[in-house]
Amino acid sequence: MTTTPYDAVVFDLDGVICHTDKYHYRGWKSVADDLGIAFDETVNNRLRGVSRMESLEIMLETYDGEPLSDERKLELATIKNDRYRVMLADMSPADLDPSVRVTLDDLRSRGLKLAIGSSSKNAKFILERIGLGTYFDAISDGTNITRSKPDPEVFLKAAEFLGVDPARCVVVEDAVAGVEAGAAAGMYTVAIGDAADQGAGDAQIATFAGLATVMTDLGC
Secondary structure (H helix, E strand, C coil): CCCCCCCEEEECCECCCECCHHHHHHHHHHHHHHHCCCCCHHHHHCCCCCCHHHHHHHHHHHCCCCCCCHHHHHHHHHHHHHHHHHHHCCCCHHHCCHHHHHHHHHHHHCCCEEEEECCCCCHHHHHHHCCCCCCCCEEECCCCCCCCCCCCHHHHHHHHHHCCCHHHEEEEECCHHHHHHHHHCCCEEEEEHHHHHCCCCCEEECCHHHHHHHHHHCCC
16 A cells, blocks of 8 residues: 555645735725724735734734724724625635646545645635635634644644644645744645745745645655
């Protein structure tokens, strides 16, 4: 019986499986505008892989108005999420790059288990919108973790849900913090997008389809 060194692949969602950055940006920008805070793409990039409340704190770094209570901060984070979900409702399977499903099907045909490891509390909603609601074997997201990346909790939970040793998992991430989280979990890390541009990860890919070659090289 032939065995491979890896049994599963865990994917970040935003920036890997699909792209919702523009919706996050618009949501946070609208809240920042309400508060008179300068908010641009540079600040938005710091929010990659970060929890909602931590993202709010980053956005508030230049806030100089009246002190905000914890209740008001929670209200602001909720306002952002409500606006974000309204925009996400416009997503559909047409927003899923065809090469993503082709590559996922290829990995599954090799006997690999597939999971999502995302800090987003909207992961399941987004997957439903793009037609992958029941596709993955496990989903670890912001609803079942208490610590954001680069803490490895979200990926360790994904491995636990899959019933797979973390050392036999590959992580695919577009954020450096996510790559660091995967490494901390003891997983092989594949970087795409911004993380790949920065040379992070054990391997880098220019497109999602390139993952098939990496997995072949790994003996899967």
